Amino acid sequence: xxxxxxxxxxxxxxxxxxxxxxxxxxxxxxxxxxxxxxxxxxxxxxxxxxxxxxxxxxxxxxxxxxxxxxxxxxxxxxxxxxxxxxxxxxxxxxxxxxxxxxxxxxxxxxxxxxxxxxxxxxxxxxxxxxxxxxxxxxxxxxxxxxxxxxxxxxxxxxxxxxxxxxxxxxxxxxxxxxxxxxxxxxxxxxxxxxxxxxxxxxxxxxxxxxxxxxxxxxxxxxxxxxxxxxxxxxxxxxxxxxxxxxx
Amino acid sequence: xxxxxxxxxxxxxxxxxxxxxxxxxxxxxxxxxxxxxxxxxxxxxxxxxxxxxxxxxxxxxxxxxxxxxxxxxxxxxxxxxxxxxxxxxxxxxxxxxxxxxxxxxxxxxxxxxxxxxxxxxxxxxxxxxxxxxxxxxxxxxxxxxxxxxxxxxxxxxxxxxxxxxxxxxxxxxxxxxxxxxxxxxxxxxxxxxxxxxxxxxxxxxxxxxxxxxxxxxxxxxxxxxxxxxxxxxxxxxxxxxxxxxxxxxxxxxxxxxxxxxxxxxxxxxxxxxxxxxxxxxxxxxxxxxxxxxxxxxxxxxx
Numbered sequence: 001x002x003x004x005x006x007x008x009x010x011x012x013x014x015x016x017x018x019x020x021x022x023x024x025x026x027x028x029x030x031x032x033x034x035x036x037x038x039x040x041x042x043x044x045x046x047x048x049x050x051x052x053x054x055x056x057x058x059x060x061x062x063x064x065x066x067x068x069x070x071x072x073x074x075x076x077x078x079x080x081x082x083x084x085x086x087x088x089x090x091x092x093x094x095x096x097x098x099x100x101x102x103x104x105x106x107x108x109x110x111x112x113x114x115x116x117x118x119x120x121x122x123x124x125x126x127x128x129x130x131x132x133x134x135x136x137x138x139x140x141x142x143x144x145x146x147x148x149x150x151x152x153x154x155x156x157x158x159x160x161x162x163x164x165x166x167x168x169x170x171x172x173x174x175x176x177x178x179x180x181x182x183x184x185x186x187x188x189x190x191x192x193x194x195x196x197x198x199x200x201x202x203x204x205x206x207x208x209x210x211x212x213x214x215x216x217x218x219x220x221x222x223x224x225x226x227x228x229x230x231x232x233x234x235x236x237x238x239x240x241x242x243x244x245x246x247x
Numbered sequence: 248x249x250x251x252x253x254x255x256x257x258x259x260x261x262x263x264x265x266x267x268x269x270x271x272x273x274x275x276x277x278x279x280x281x282x283x284x285x286x287x288x289x290x291x292x293x294x295x296x297x298x299x300x301x302x303x304x305x306x307x308x309x310x311x312x313x314x315x316x317x318x319x320x321x322x323x324x325x326x327x328x329x330x331x332x333x334x335x336x337x338x339x340x341x342x343x344x345x346x347x348x349x350x351x352x353x354x355x356x357x358x359x360x361x362x363x364x365x366x367x368x369x370x371x372x373x374x375x376x377x378x379x380x381x382x383x384x385x386x387x388x389x390x391x392x393x394x395x396x397x398x399x400x401x402x403x404x405x406x407x408x409x410x411x412x413x414x415x416x417x418x419x420x421x422x423x424x425x426x427x428x429x430x431x432x433x434x435x436x437x438x439x440x441x442x443x444x445x446x447x448x449x450x451x452x453x454x455x456x457x458x459x460x461x462x463x464x465x466x467x468x469x470x471x472x473x474x475x476x477x478x479x480x481x482x483x484x485x486x487x488x489x490x491x492x493x494x495x496x497x498x499x500x501x502x503x504x505x506x507x508x509x510x511x512x513x514x515x516x517x518x519x520x521x522x523x524x525x526x527x528x529x530x531x532x533x534x535x536x537x538x539x540x541x542x543x544x545x546x547x548x549x
Contacts, residue, residue: 115453115454122261156259
């Protein structure tokens with residue numbers, strides 16, 4: 001049975017997004033994306049997401065969840081249409097502007113994107129290090145987060161020696177270390193045991209509670225049923241809000 | 248302080264974002280050393296060309312030759328005395344040396360060859376003139392006009408102009424070669440930068456994705472290529488100096504050789520120091536400018 005409070009929240013969020021674009025963190029307008037001439041992933045997709053939400057993006061494998069995250073994270077340009085991120089049309093943005101916007105987005109990809117020559121600590125601290133911050137100013141926070149995600153004993157290990165789950169936790173820790181405004185996670189619990197999956201999800205919920213908008217792409221139905229979140233499903237190149245999945 | 252905190256937390260040392268050594272680093276260093284070596288030789292040769300032109304000019308400065316034609320052999324002594332007497336009142340003060348016919352034959356022999364008969368040649372009266380200041384032929388000829396003689400004074404001005412031209416040509420050619428070497432070195436550094444960026448494109452993408460500004464990434468490359476090109480420049484210049492010393496000490500055995508010693512004095516050391524700076528800056532700046540454009544290429548590749 002769907003929680004009426006949750007439903008009203010979702011409806012209110014959607015209506016807010018339509019009525020008040022300034023409260024949206026993300027808006028896609030008539031966006032089309034295709035990788036080749038025959039297969040179109042999205043066709044005239046229009047979708048808005050209010051700020052401060054925790055949402056799941058679901059759909060069968062290959063439907064376009066990762067592609068949508070790539071569009072939102074500015075790692076891919078749409079063939080047509082406009083994407084507004086933090087109120088700015090990113091399809092018109094210069095390389096530098098796009099890069100500046102990307103710095104406000106935390107991203108956890110399925111292939112983790114860890115740097116092989118850096119150990120766990122350095123990989124997680126990377127977003128802080130590249131700002132020019134002194135190591136002693138962030139070392140404590142990074143160490144805390146490393147312990148929180150259960151990688152304390154592996155702090156000096158290199159990605160080549162990590163399991164898939166450890167890599168995933170490293171990637172998640174790196175994505176959230178700067179407390180980004182928008183956090184995108186692509187199957188973030190795909191390689192961890194249920195206990196760690198719950199722990200990581202609680203981390204995302206906590207981030208959301210602190211004001212970060214979180215979009216999690218997943219096909220793990222168990223997760224969807226446990227959290228008070230908006231659920232969006234991709235179908236036929238469109239995104240639908242489908243909180244009824246929780247029923 | 249940093250090490251204390253990381254020690255307390257049991258954290259590993261900070262690692263460089265780019266690998267400590269690129270796979271292409273050794274060939275790059277060798278290429279840069281060769282380029283710096285050639286640049287050093289070009290610089291020393293250019294400086295030597297300039298110095299040589301000046302030395303040749305200095306040797307001719309304050310000297311002239313005076314020839315008196317159509318003087319019957321029985322009058323030569325009287326004419327020589329009159330000329331010497333007249334020139335002794337010339338200002339500036341001249342040193343006057345009359346060359347005997349045997350002296351002139353001796354000097355002409357290398358030019359005429361062994362087959363030439365010099366006995367029947369009509370030799371003029373010949374005087375070598377010297378002064379502490381510059382000598383102008385027109386002044387001396389005008390000074391000797393009252394003697395009503397067929398006089399020709401050569402102040403070597405034409406040779407001096409030619410020596411100066413040759414010296415400057417050598418200097419300019421060498422510096423043109425030096426400039427070409429610097430440009431080529433910078434291009435090599437640029438090519439190496441592109442190669443490194445291509446090899447580590449995924450690492451760079453992650454670094455950018457983690458929020459690095461293009462200044463930050465450019466700085467990474469500038470630091471790395473500054474060290475590389477400085478190493479190359481110092482090694483190449485060092486090798487060039489050793490080569491010049493070998494050239495001076497062992498290869499050139501005769502001081503009369505047309506080939507010249509490559510002087511390495513204080514001014515050369517200053518020039519070599521500037522060469523190291525120029526070489527390093529050229530390579531570093533090109534590398535930095537290519538790294539600066541990286542976000543565009545990364546975005547295109549995505």
